[in-house]
Each structure stands twice: as structure tokens, then as C-alpha cells.
Amino acid sequence: MSAAVAGESAPRISTAYQNWRRFSRNPTAVIGSAIVVIVLAAALLAPLIAPYPDHVGAVVNFRARHLPPSARYWFGTDNVGRDIFTRVLFGYRISLLLAAVVLGAAVPLGATLGLIAGYFGGWAEIVIMRLTDVALAIPPLVMALAVTAVLTPNLVHAMLAIAALWWTWHTRLIFSITRTLRTQEFVEAARTLGASPFHILFRELLPNCASAILVKTSLDFGFVILIGAALSYLGLGVQPPTPDLGTMVANGADFLPDRWWESLLPGAAILFVALGFNLLGDGLRDLFDVESVR
Amino acid sequence: MEFLYFLIRRALWSALVLIGLSIVIFTIARVMPGDPARLAMGPRASQEQVDDLRRKMGLDRPLVEQYQHFIAGLSRGDLGLSFLTKRPVNDDIAETFAATFELVLSTITLAFLVGIPLGVVAAANKDGWIDNLVRLIAIFGAVTPSFLLALLLQVFAGYVLHVLPTTGRFSPDAPIPHSVTGLLTIDTLIAGNFAGFADAFKHLLLPSLALSAATVGQIARITRSSMIDVAKQDYIEAARAFGVPGRVRMFKYMLRPAFVPPLTILGLEFASLLGNAFVVELVFSWPGMASYGVRSILQKDLNAVMGVVMISGLFFVLVNLTIDVLVGVVDPRVRIRGERA
Amino acid sequence: MTADPLLSVRSLSVDFWSYGRRSQVLRDVSLDVPAHRHVALVGEPGCGKSVTMRAIMGILAAPPARIASGAILFDGRDLLRLSAREREALRGTAMAMVFQDPMTSLNPVFTIGDQMGAILRYADRRLGRARSRGARLARVHEVLTQVRMPDPERIARSFPIMLSGGMRQRVLIAMALLSEPRLLIADEPGAALDVTTQAQILKLLRDLVDDRGLALLMITHNLGVVREAADDVYVMYAGSVVEHGATAELFARPRHPYTRALLDCVPKLSGGATFRGIDGSLPDYSAPPPGCRFAPRCPLAISACSRPPEARRVSADHYAACWRLEDAA
Numbered sequence: 001m002s003a004a005v006a007g008e009s010a011p012r013i014s015t016a017y018q019n020w021r022r023f024s025r026n027p028t029a030v031i032g033s034a035i036v037v038i039v040l041a042a043a044l045l046a047p048l049i050a051p052y053p054d055h056v057g058a059v060v061n062f063r064a065r066h067l068p069p070s071a072r073y074w075f076g077t078d079n080v081g082r083d084i085f086t087r088v089l090f091g092y093r094i095s096l097l098l099a100a101v102v103l104g105a106a107v108p109l110g111a112t113l114g115l116i117a118g119y120f121g122g123w124a125e126i127v128i129m130r131l132t133d134v135a136l137a138i139p140p141l142v143m144a145l146a147v148t149a150v151l152t153p154n155l156v157h158a159m160l161a162i163a164a165l166w167w168t169w170h171t172r173l174i175f176s177i178t179r180t181l182r183t184q185e186f187v188e189a190a191r192t193l194g195a196s197p198f199h200i201l202f203r204e205l206l207p208n209c210a211s212a213i214l215v216k217t218s219l220d221f222g223f224v225i226l227i228g229a230a231l232s233y234l235g236l237g238v239q240p241p242t243p244d245l246g247t248m249v250a251n252g253a254d255f256l257p258d259r260w261w262e263s264l265l266p267g268a269a270i271l272f273v274a275l276g277f278n279l280l281g282d283g284l285r286d287l288f289d290v291e292s293v294r
Numbered sequence: 295m296e297f298l299y300f301l302i303r304r305a306l307w308s309a310l311v312l313i314g315l316s317i318v319i320f321t322i323a324r325v326m327p328g329d330p331a332r333l334a335m336g337p338r339a340s341q342e343q344v345d346d347l348r349r350k351m352g353l354d355r356p357l358v359e360q361y362q363h364f365i366a367g368l369s370r371g372d373l374g375l376s377f378l379t380k381r382p383v384n385d386d387i388a389e390t391f392a393a394t395f396e397l398v399l400s401t402i403t404l405a406f407l408v409g410i411p412l413g414v415v416a417a418a419n420k421d422g423w424i425d426n427l428v429r430l431i432a433i434f435g436a437v438t439p440s441f442l443l444a445l446l447l448q449v450f451a452g453y454v455l456h457v458l459p460t461t462g463r464f465s466p467d468a469p470i471p472h473s474v475t476g477l478l479t480i481d482t483l484i485a486g487n488f489a490g491f492a493d494a495f496k497h498l499l500l501p502s503l504a505l506s507a508a509t510v511g512q513i514a515r516i517t518r519s520s521m522i523d524v525a526k527q528d529y530i531e532a533a534r535a536f537g538v539p540g541r542v543r544m545f546k547y548m549l550r551p552a553f554v555p556p557l558t559i560l561g562l563e564f565a566s567l568l569g570n571a572f573v574v575e576l577v578f579s580w581p582g583m584a585s586y587g588v589r590s591i592l593q594k595d596l597n598a599v600m601g602v603v604m605i606s607g608l609f610f611v612l613v614n615l616t617i618d619v620l621v622g623v624v625d626p627r628v629r630i631r632g633e634r635a
Numbered sequence: 636m637t638a639d640p641l642l643s644v645r646s647l648s649v650d651f652w653s654y655g656r657r658s659q660v661l662r663d664v665s666l667d668v669p670a671h672r673h674v675a676l677v678g679e680p681g682c683g684k685s686v687t688m689r690a691i692m693g694i695l696a697a698p699p700a701r702i703a704s705g706a707i708l709f710d711g712r713d714l715l716r717l718s719a720r721e722r723e724a725l726r727g728t729a730m731a732m733v734f735q736d737p738m739t740s741l742n743p744v745f746t747i748g749d750q751m752g753a754i755l756r757y758a759d760r761r762l763g764r765a766r767s768r769g770a771r772l773a774r775v776h777e778v779l780t781q782v783r784m785p786d787p788e789r790i791a792r793s794f795p796i797m798l799s800g801g802m803r804q805r806v807l808i809a810m811a812l813l814s815e816p817r818l819l820i821a822d823e824p825g826a827a828l829d830v831t832t833q834a835q836i837l838k839l840l841r842d843l844v845d846d847r848g849l850a851l852l853m854i855t856h857n858l859g860v861v862r863e864a865a866d867d868v869y870v871m872y873a874g875s876v877v878e879h880g881a882t883a884e885l886f887a888r889p890r891h892p893y894t895r896a897l898l899d900c901v902p903k904l905s906g907g908a909t910f911r912g913i914d915g916s917l918p919d920y921s922a923p924p925p926g927c928r929f930a931p932r933c934p935l936a937i938s939a940c941s942r943p944p945e946a947r948r949v950s951a952d953h954y955a956a957c958w959r960l961e962d963a964a
Contacts (some may be wrong), residue, residue, distance in 0.1 A: 096355055134314030134561070135306065137610045138603065141571030144597055145591050226439050230573050233441045234588060249442060256451045267442035274437035282433075528739040535694050535734070536754045536810065537727035537761060546753075550744045626794040627743050 022287055023255025029283020032055035043092040050089050053083040058241045066259050076261040078252065084262065087243035088269045094244050095273065098155065099224040102163045107217055110170025111209065115201045117171065118178025126170065135168040140227055141216045146234040158237045162227055166220070173216055177209050219281035222274040236294045297622050297629040304618050308611040315607040316368060316391040318596065320361055324594045360594040361521075364600075374600035376590070377488040383601035387583055391605065393463060393584035398571060398609075400502040402560065405509040410556065412510070415515025415547065420522065430512030444577035451500055461579040463497050501578045505570055509563060513556045520552040526550075554625050561617040568606050639711065640667035641692065641850040642730075642818050646933035649686055649695070651920070658920035661874045662684050662928075663943070664705070666852075668818065673844050673851045675861040675882070676913050678871035681917055684854045687871075688820055691848060691852075692732050693722045709818070716724055718728035723876045724761045731811035735822040741795040748791030751775045758814040778809040780841060801832035808839065818850045819843070826857070837864045859902055862886055867952075870894050873928040876946070880953030890955040893929045927957070 023029050047053055051074070054060075059079030069076040117128035142163060148154075149159035156245035181187065182205075190204050231237040232246030240247060245266045252263030348354050355363075367374055373383035416428035451458045461586045463478055479498060482490035524530065524547060531545050572584035579585070583602060590598035639701040661683050667675045676684050685855060689695045691707055693714065707714040709730065718922040733742035742750055743777060752771050766774070772791065773849050779787035780964040782805040795803060804825060811819055824840060825833030829888045841864060843850050860884060861868050869879040870891065889895045915932035924930055931941070939958045946954040 003540055007631070013617060051305065073485075130310060130314065134311050134318065137311050137315055137565060137607050138318070139565045139606060140571055141566075141569030141570070142587070142603060142606060143589065145572070146319070146603060150322055150594070150596070226437070226567075230438050230441060230570075233439075233573065234576070235592070246441075247441075249439075249445070253445055253466060256445065260449075263445065264442075271434075271440050275433065276440070278433055278437050528736055529742040530741045531694065531743070532732075532734050532807075533754075535692055535724055535726060536758075538753060538757050543756070544751070545744075547742055551742070573788060577671045625744055627796050630794065630796055 019287060022282065026283050026286055028063060028257065028279045029287065032279025032281070032283050035272060036178050036280050037094055039276060040096070042089050043096050044088075046089040050083075050086040052083040052086045055086045056090050056243055061099045066255070066262070067103055068259075069261050069265075075265045076259075078248070078262050084248070084265055086249060087244065088266055090243045091245040091248065091266065091269065092273065094155065094238055094242065095225045095270075098159055098162075098228045099221045101159050102166055102224050103217055103220055104164035105159075105163045107170055107213065107220075108129060109175045110167035111213060112208070113167065114171040114174025115178055115209075116204055117204060117229060118175040119201055121181055121182075125175075130166045131173065132171050132175075135165050136172075138164045138165060141230055144227065144231050144234060145234065148231065153236040156241075157270075158231050162224060162231075165226065169220070170213070170216065173212055174209050177204055177212055181205055181208055187220045189273070193237075211284075215281050215285045215288060217281075218277055218284055220277075222277035222281070223279070225270065226274050300622070300628070301504030301618065302617055308615055310523055312604070312607055313612055316365060316604060317361075319600050319603045321445045323588070323600050324357060324360060328512065329395045338590065350584055360519055367410055368604065373604065374597040376595055383598050384448070386586060386598065387601055390581060390583040390586045392477060393580060394571060394575070394584055395497065396479065396583060397501055397505065397580060398567065399477070400479070400498055401505040401509065401567065401571075404502050405513050405560075406504045406556070408506075409498070409510045410517050410553075412514040413450075413556070414521060416514060416518040417521035417525070425576075428514050432515045433511075435511030437505060439506060440508070441573045441577055444501070444574050447504050448577065458496050458500055465579060501574050501580055504568040505567070505574045506578070509567060509569065512559060512563060515633070516556050516559050517552065519554040521548055524548045524552045550624060554621055554628075557617050557624070561614045564610050564613050565606075568609065639708075639718060640669035641710060642668040642852065643708040644665075644691065645706045645708065645847045647687070647690060647707060648703040649690055650685075650701050650703045651699050652698055652701060653740045656921045659691070659703075659874065660700075664874070665946070665948055666869045666876060666879065668850045670728070670817065670850045671844060671848050672866045673841065673853065673864060675853045675865035675868045677854060677855055677858065677861050677868055677918070680856060682871045683874040684856075684871050685822070686856050688732070688822060688852070692727060692730065692820060694862055717819070727816075728758050728762055728814040729816055730818040730820070731816040733807050733811045733813070733819060733824060735810070735820040735824075736827050737800050738827065740807055741803060741827075743795055746792055746794055747798075747806055748775055750774065751778075751791070751806075751813060754810055755813045758871070763815070767900070774813065775809075779893075781843075782806075782809045784809070800828050801806055801835065804828060804832075804836055807841070808843075812843075816849070818891060820852045820854070822854050824853060825860075826855070833860070835907055836910070840864070858898070870897070873923070874920065875928060876917050876956065877929065878953075878955040878957075879946075884950065884953050888949070888953070890953070890960050891929075891957050892933045892935050892959075894955070928946070 006277060042049070050056075059080075061077070064073070064077050065079055067073055067077040067081075073083050074086065075088060078084055078087070107292060113128050117125040143165050144158060144161035148157045151157045168217035187200060189203060190200050195204070198216035228237060228243075229246035229249070232244045233250045233251065235247070236242040249263050249270070252259070252261075252266065255262050256264075258266070353360070364374070373387065376383050376386055412428050412431070417426040419425045478494035479491060482488070482494055509606070530543060530547060533547055534540075538547070571582070572588055574580070575582045575584040576588060583605065587602035587606075588598065589595075590602060638919055644666045645662060647661055647664045648659070651660050652822065653660040656922070664687055666674070666676065666687075676687065680685050685701070689713070689799065690700075690702065695702075705715070709725070716943050717725075722915070735918050740748070752768070752775060755766070755771050755774060759771075775791055776876040776905065779790055784790050784805055790798070790802070790806070795806075798806065805829075806823075808821075819840075821840060824845075825836040828836070837860065839852045840851060840853070853861075853865060865882050867880065867921075868882045868885055870885075870893065878889065878894045880883065885894070886898070889898055893913075900912060913932060918924055918931065919929050926943050927933070927936075930936040930940040935957075939957065942958075943955040946956045946959050947960055948954055949960060
């Protein structure tokens with residue numbers, strides 16, 4: 001039941017401003033953004049703000065081993081005396097770099113394939129979507145494990161392995177959006193005006209997918225970081241002595257529960273960044289009212 | 295009738311996925327740089343030993359022939375020989391699969407038993423404090439690294455509180471029956487062995503909790519939004535106008551149609567679940583296929599790796615088929631139209 | 636009409652509260668639905684007919700909506716003074732609703748028999764009647780026959796998706812008839828169906844009124860349907876009843892400027908190709924005009940129209956709420 005609106009319309013407010021207001025009213029979105037900004041800042045400024053920048057390398061400080069958190073070492077020290085806080089800051093760099101590279105490759109690839117499959121249909125759709133089905137049947141972690149094991153375990157191979165599967169989620173998402181959009185009139189209009197398929201794909205359809213892509217990518221940042229952490233927990237990601245959050249958890253696990261800070265604080269750091277991106281993605285999803293993205 | 299066609303189509307899809315999977319994994323195992331035989335034997339073995347192994351494993355044949363051999367073996371159910379143990383991979387996996395299956399099954403059960411009611415309650419309490427609490431639980435379930443959660447559970451329940459065992463499937467001194475299903479909890483129940491059941495159950499609890507965290511949250515959230523969608527439907531308002539009591543409306547009329555999305559989500563998420571199982575099994579020293587797989591990977595036992603991946607794929611495909619059947623049972627529209635809504 | 640009408644809405648006013656603002660969605664609505672009569676409530680979308688219907692049935696969303704004043708008399712009792720329980724006892728038993736959209740008003744995952752059986756079961760419980768499952772099923776078959784469904788047993792075993800739109804609409808009517816209601820409210824019956832099927836549905840409803848003495852209130856925006864099917868008609872505009880009377884009389888001699896404009900809008904076969912609309916648009920319910928709500932758009936508006944017009948008698952069975960009835964002749 002709607003109350004009828006009077007003939008005159010309200011004064012126009014720009015969409016961007018409206019979006020900003022709604023976004024800033026949404027507590028999850030705000031908290032998520034704050035966390036992401038903090039982590040980004042920490043990662044970018046790590047060399048400048050880390051209290052013990054040299055602890056990143058192969059430094060050994062036996063007299064300061066296994067120290068609990070204190071004013072001197074905010075997160076305590078690990079089994080060879082390195083400052084954990086510093087290593088967490090630098091560990092964030094690795095995690096964010098990993099996620100950025102993986103998504104930077106997977107999202108454009110996935111979106112393009114999804115657009116093609118959704119718009120052209122036919123063989124393109126069959127081939128692309130079957131490929132996606134196969135990829136989705138493989139647990140990403142397993143794939144990453146297999147690839148990094150066969151090649152040597154290092155960051156690049158880990159990124160490769162995860163990206164090799166990750167594009168499929170975006171393909172699926174964009175495919176379903178494009179498929180519904182393809183029947184709409186603005187597409188037909190563009191076609192009759194003589195627009196090239198390229199134009200239709202990237203200038204007409206893609207902008208309509210933008211909000212869904214944005215939401216999913218935000219959420220994905222968190223998930224990719226989690227997978228990367230699991231990989232390095234198993235010893236197949238970044239190799240020591242480069243600091244990595246997952247590796248730190250694994251190393252510190254031996255000393256639980258007495259020296260909890262060595263394992264749990266890096267773990268909390270992982271949780272923190274994943275939480276931030278998850279909340280941000282959720283907030284964006286509420287903002288754009290996109291139901292179809294998980 | 296349509297439903298049968300639907301199932302046949304899905305079975306064909308499954309077959310296609312498995313074939314695709316076999317190609318992918320075969321490519322990775324054989325085509326990637328590195329000599330599989332050398333990898334398996336390690337850098338210290340002599341060239342002769344490596345060549346010997348290569349011959350024995352058929353690695354010196356042309357790739358296409360190798361693939362054909364692989365597929366032929368697969369269709370027979372033979373996954374080749376492990377480079378390391380020299381036993382058929384089948385045997386190795388068969389030993390460990392039951393453990394993983396038990397873990398995954400209990401995780402899914404837990405996820406549904408807890409997740410669905412949470413989602414229903416959250417929907418009924420929409421925007422209230424319970425709803426927000428459920429949302430919080432779901433978020434933390436999704437963002438907590440599974441290995442961290444596993445570690446935390448181990449530490450608190452095991453070491454700190456000494457309440458639950460922290461590794462393995464059973465205690466050395468517990469009475470273990472013959473294996474009927476391979477699932478310790480079921481087997482002990484069947485045998486009426488309650489002490490054994492308690493023991494197996496205690497061992498199963500922590501790993502299941504750790505593994506189910508992410509899934510419970512997702513199921514709760516999707517149930518919540520699904521219930522809210524259904525609540526807006528005309529037929530629910532019609533039921534109200536006809537005087538069907540609120541409770542009946544909720545639990546019978548809304549829950550049934552709302553049940554389908556959580557099922558579908560589970561199908562999509564199952565691959566991730568298996569992936570997380572890998573990590574959880576390792577933390578809890580659960581003797582399952584996942585830890586076998588990880589060991590094989592770390593030791594570059596490529597046949598074993600391929601076997602594990604193929605079985606994972608098979609598991610995934612079968613779970614999805616089961617879900618398709620269940621969805622058909624719950625929603626007659628799928629049954630009759632022969633397609634997923 | 637000697638006895639009191641079965642349903643009598645008296646000066647009903649309903650407000651909607653949203654973001655602290657009040658929208659006066661219904662103002663002073665009165666209508667009567669006697670037994671053996673087919674009464675139509677007609678108006679544009681947004682005029683308040685759905686709200687009226689929901690208020691009568693008692694399924695208004697109570698937090699945003701608030702009944703400001705008035706009474707709804709059913710069989711002499713004021714529904715608004717009853718407790719929620721008492722109202723629920725009446726719903727689906729003495730008064731029943733036929734929903735608009737047959738495609739979405741049936742639960743897709745249960746059979747027809749299941750759904751109807753459940754409704755009957757709870758209705759029986761409220762009436763204190765006990766019926767076995769077999770007896771319930773028999774009754775289900777019985778009403779399905781009443782709405783002229785072939786093979787009621789098979790229909791009862793079917794799922795909604797297996798039935799056509801017309802059949803589903805009949806099922807909705809059958810559902811309403813299960814407990815032998817005395818008042819039936821039909822929301823745009825047959826609007827979602829093709830014209831032929833709609834005609835059959837309307838005939839069915841007519842027969843029910845005539846043969847079983849039902850009081851039928853039909854909500855619609857379709858003037859053609861009203862003219863063909865209804866005995867009495869109430870014309871609503873912007874939350875008020877502007878004119879009402881016997882159908883034939885009202886259509887022949889419309890007195891309210893809105894009714895006349897409305898009838899003018901309908902293209903006639905004899906009238907040439909001119910399409911006419913009504914200038915202006917619906918008022919803002921949160922800041923409605925004082926007095927007659929049609930005044931801003933009315934060609935006959937005068938200063939007196941700032942006072943709410945009362946329903947004034949045009950003839951027996953014909954009333955219009957306008958200060959300028961005489962001039963509208």
C-alpha cells in the first residue's frame with residue numbers, strides 16, 4: 001500500500017552523495033572500511049613505523065627469545081627473538097600483495113569470460129561454463145597445494161595457483177547477471193544502433209555489473225588472504241625468513257599454550273584483516289542492494 | 295519423469311566434471327616442470343634409481359599414452375601406485391577416506407542442525423538483537439582462519455580445560471568394534487558399544503566444530519534471507535488471511551520452501567569445506583584423506599596426489615547429485631519442471 | 636433491504652505512519668454489503684481499496700497502519716472492538732478472502748489437498764468442530780466440485796504448478812468456501828487471467844451469490860467488470876467513497892465529477908478515437924487537501940469544496956459526495 005506522491009518531485013541530490021550518506025550510516029560498512037584502511041596503512045608504512053625493521057630478515061636475538069608482549073615488544077618475540085609486531089606489519093604486506101595480484105588477474109579474466117559466456121551464449125557459454133564447473137569442483141586449497149608442491153613453494157606459485165581457480169567465481173557471477181541483462185532493451189537498442197560487440201560488452205553490460213564486482217572483490221580480498229594464510233601455515237607459501245602471517249602461526253603453534261602470543265597474535269592479525277574486508281563487502285552489498293553476491 | 299531426465303542430465307554433468315578434473319590434474323602432475331620420478335626419489339638418489347622408477351611408473355611413455363593409461367585405470371577404479379609406499383593408491387585412500395567422510399558428514403550435520411534454527415530465529419527476530427548476534431556469529435565464522443580456530447579449540451578444550459581429546463580419532467585403550475561402515479561413531483552405536491561411542495564422539499567433536507564454523511554461519515545467513523523472502527510471498531499472507539496459526543505458518547509453510555537455498559549453498563561450498571578439512575585434519579592429527587593428501591604433496595608423491603584430487607572431485611560431484619535429489623524432494627517445481635529454479 | 640446488511644463499514648479512517656509522518660490513507664469510508672448482493676468497490680490503483688479490504692479482513696500491517704476512527708460491523712458486531720483472537724476466529728470461517736494472483740497465492744511446495752486440508756483443519760479448530768482427515772478430504776472434494784473443477788480428487792493430489800491459471804483461481808475460491816463463509820471478499824478476481832476465463836470466474840461468483848446467499852465484496856479497477864457483474868458499486872477516490880449506488884443507475888446517471896470523468900476515460904465503440912484522461916494526479920496523503928480530495932482536479936470546484944462533502948442523496952440507492960450535485964446534472 002503506497003501513499004501517493006504529490007506531483008512535484010523532491011529536490012535532486014546526486015547519487016554519489018546519497019550513496020555516501022547511506023554508506024556512512026551503515027555501521028558494518030564503516031567498521032569494515034576503518035579496518036581496511038588501518039591494515040593498508042600498516043602495510044604501506046611498515047618500513048617506516050615498524051619498531052624493529054631489521055627483524056624482518058634472518059636476524060637472531062637469542063637473549064630476547066619468547067618474550068611476552070610488553071612495552072618494548074608490543075606483540076612479544078618469537079622463538080629466535082624477533083619482534084612479532086614488526087613481523088606482523090610486514091606480514092600484512094605479503095598478504096595484501098598476494099590478494100591484490102591474485103584478484104588483479106582473476107577478476108578481469110573472470111569478468112571478461114563471464115561477459116562473453118553470458119552475452120554470446122551458444123558454444124562460448126557451454127565451453128566457458130563447463131570449464132567453470134570443473135574448476136569449482138576443486139577445493140582451491142587443494143589446487144594451490146598441488147601446484148605449489150609440484151613447482152617449488154614460493155609466493156609467486158601460490159598466487160598463480162589461487163588465481164588459476166579464483167576467476168571462476170567471478171565468471172559465474174557475471175555470467176548470471178549478463179544473461180538476465182542480455183534480454184533487456186538497452187542492449188537491443190545498442191545493437192540496432194550498430195554498436196560493436198566489444199562496445200556492448202564493456203560499455204553497456206559491464207557498468208551494470210560494476211556494483212556486483214565491487215562487492216564480490218571486497219569479500220574476495222578477505223577469502224584469498226585466508227587461503228594464502230592456510231597455504232603458508234602448511235609451509236607452502238612464502239618461505240622463511242620472509243615474515244608471513246600463516247607461517248608465524250604455524251611456528252608459534254609449537255609453543256602453545258604457554259607462549260600463546262607467538263601463534264595467536266599473528267592469527268588474530270589474519271582474522272582482523274579478513275574481518276575488515278568481509279564487513280566492507282557486506283556494507284557495500286547493503287548499499288548497492290545486490291542480492292546475488294555471496 | 296522430468297525429474298529423471300533432470301537427474302540424468304546432472305549425472306552427465308558430473309561425469310564431464312570428473313573427466314575435466316582428470317585432465318587438469320593429470321596436466322599438473324605430468325606436464326609441469328620437474329621430473330616426477332626425480333621429485334619422488336629426491337635429489338640424493340642415483341640417476342639409475344630414478345630411471346628405474348620412471349620405467350616402472352610408465353613415465354617414459356608418450357603423454358597421451360600415459361593419460362589413456364590413467365583414464366583406463368580410473369574407470370577400473372585403479373588410481374595407480376604410490377611412488378612412495380609402492381602400494382596401490384586405492385588402498386591408501388580407502389584406509390583414510392572413511393575418517394574424512396565421517397568428519398565431513400558430522401560437520402554438515404552440525405552445520406544444518408545449528409545453522410537452520412539460527413537462521414529461522416534470526417529471520418523471526420529480524421533486525422533485533424538475536425538477528426545481529428547471528429550475523430556476528432556468521433561473520434566471525436567466515437573470517438576466522440580454520441587452522442586458527444582449530445588451534446584455539448585444541449588449546450582451550452584440550453590443554454586448558456582437559457575436557458576433550460585433542461588428537462586422533464580414538465584413544466588407544468578404547469574398545470573399537472569391527473568396522474561396518476568405517477565411521478567409528480556409527481559402528482560403535484551399531485555394536486551397542488556405548489563406551490566406544492562416547493570415545494569416538496569426543497574425538498570427533500572438536501574437529502567438527504572447527505570445520506563447521508564457516509559453514510554454520512553461511513547456512514544461518516542464507517536461511518535467514520530465504521525465510522524473509524518467503525515471508526513476503528503472497529501465499530503466506532493468504533495463509534494468514536485463512537487463519538492458519540502463526541507457528542504452523544512459520545515452521546511448515548515457510549520453512550519448506552525456504553529450505554532449498556541452504557541446500558544449494560552447501561553444494562557450492564562443499565569444495566571449500568573439503569579444502570578446510572585438509573587443514574583441520576592436520577591440526578588434530580585426524581587420520582583422514584586430507585592429511586594423507588598433504589603428506590603426499592609434501593613428499594611429491596604424484597600418483598597419490600592425483601588420486602586424492604580425483605576422489606575429492608568424486609566426493610564433490612556425488613554430494614551435489616545428492617543435493618539435487620534432495621531439492622527435488624523438497625520442491626515439486628524442480629521435480630516437475632526438471633530444472634533447478 | 637429490510638435487515639441490516641451483513642457487513643457495514645461505518646466512517647472508517649485509517650492512517651499510515653512512516654518516518655514520523657502521517658498519511659491519511661482512508662478517510663470516512665462507509666460501505667454496506669448485504670447478503671445475496673454482489674457489491675463492487677472500484678477505484679484507481681492507490682485509492683485505498685486494498686487498505687479497506689485488509690482492514691475488513693483484519694490483515695492490515697498494524698505498525699505502519701493505524702485505525703484512526705470508525706467501525707466495521709459484521710453481523711452486528713464491531714470487528715474493531717474484538718480481540719485479535721476473536722477476529723482470527725472469524726477469518727477463514729465466517730468471512731473469507733479470494734486472493735488476486737493465482738500464480739503466487741498458493742504455496743508451491745504443498746499439494747492443493749494439503750493446503751486446503753490445513754485451512755479446514757484450523758478453521759474447524761476455531762469453530763470447535765472436530766472432523767476426521769477423511770471427512771476433511773471429502774469436504775475439500777466437495778468445494779472443488781462447487782467451483783466446477785473436473786476430477787476433484789486429482790486436483791487435490793496436484794501441486795499448484797501443475798494447474799493452469801484459471802484452475803488455480805477456482806482453487807482460491809474453493810479455499811474461501813471451505814467453511815461456508817457468509818461474506819466473501821474477492822480481490823481483483825480474474826485480473827491475472829485472460830478475458831474468457833475471467834468471465835467464467837465472474838459467472839461462478841455470481842452463482843454463488845445467487846444460490847448460496849453469499850455477500851460478495853469485489854475489489855477492482857475494471858469498470859467493465861463492475862458493470863457486467865455487480866449489483867451495487869462504490870466508487871473510491873484518494874481514500875474516500877465519492878459515489879455509490881445500484882450499478883445500472885450509477886452508470887446511467889453518474890453524478891460525482893470524478894465518476895463522470897472516470898466513465899469518460901473508458902473508450903467507447905461509438906465515441907470516436909479520442910482518448911481522455913483526468914488532469915492532475917493523486918493528492919499527497921501526508922498533506923491532503925482539506926475537504927474534498929478531488930477538488931484540486933475538479934472542473935466544478937468552488938470554495939465550498941474545502942469542506943469535506945457528505946454523501947448526499949441523488950435518488951433511492953444512489954448517493955454522491957459532492958457539493959455541486961445539482962450542477963453536475
